Amino acid sequence: MTAYAIGHIRPETMNEDILRYIETIQSTLDPFGGRFLVHGAQVEVVEGPWPGTVVVIGFPGIAAARAWYASEAYQALIPLRTRHMEGEVVLVEGVPADYDPARTAAALRAGAGL
Template sequence: MSAYAVGHLRNGSRHEDVLSYMERIQGTMDPFGGRFLVHGTGVEVYEGSWPGHLVIIEFPDLERARAWYESPAYQELVPLRTRHIEADIVLVPGVPAGYEAAHTAAAARRAAASAG
């Protein structure tokens, strides 16, 4: 099941370190099957607020997403970004094919009924 590295980037600058980070990040993702789905784009806000940009990187599974983030190659790059850009970075598993939110709601209702 696919997993995603999601970054909410704010208050950044196009400092030379950031450009170097951007030039080198793909090489750290390739061994783990990572690919950009969204990279640094602004968003259309329909509810709430969203200052900054969004990055989404897809990996074949959560184990490879973790392995990429924790890899020495990527960790070497992290300071190039963190010195110049505020960010929240999360790793999140995707859902299986055929997933339906209604099934999750039904399971939550059953759990609540059996607990109460």
């Protein structure tokens, strides 16, 4: 099942460290089948505050996403970003192709006795 690394990033002024991070990150993703799905796009905020931008990287599965994040190559890059940008990064598993939110609601309803 596909998994994602999602970053909510609030960049500061562009500098050499950030540019080096952007130039190098794909080489850390390649061994794990990671690819950018969203990067550098302007967000359209429709609910709540959302300072900054979003990054979404897809992986073949959660194990690959975890292995990428823990990899020596990516861990070496992280300070280039964190010294100059605030943000949060999460790893999350996607849903299967046949996912039905109504089934999920029914299971939650049954579990809550509603």
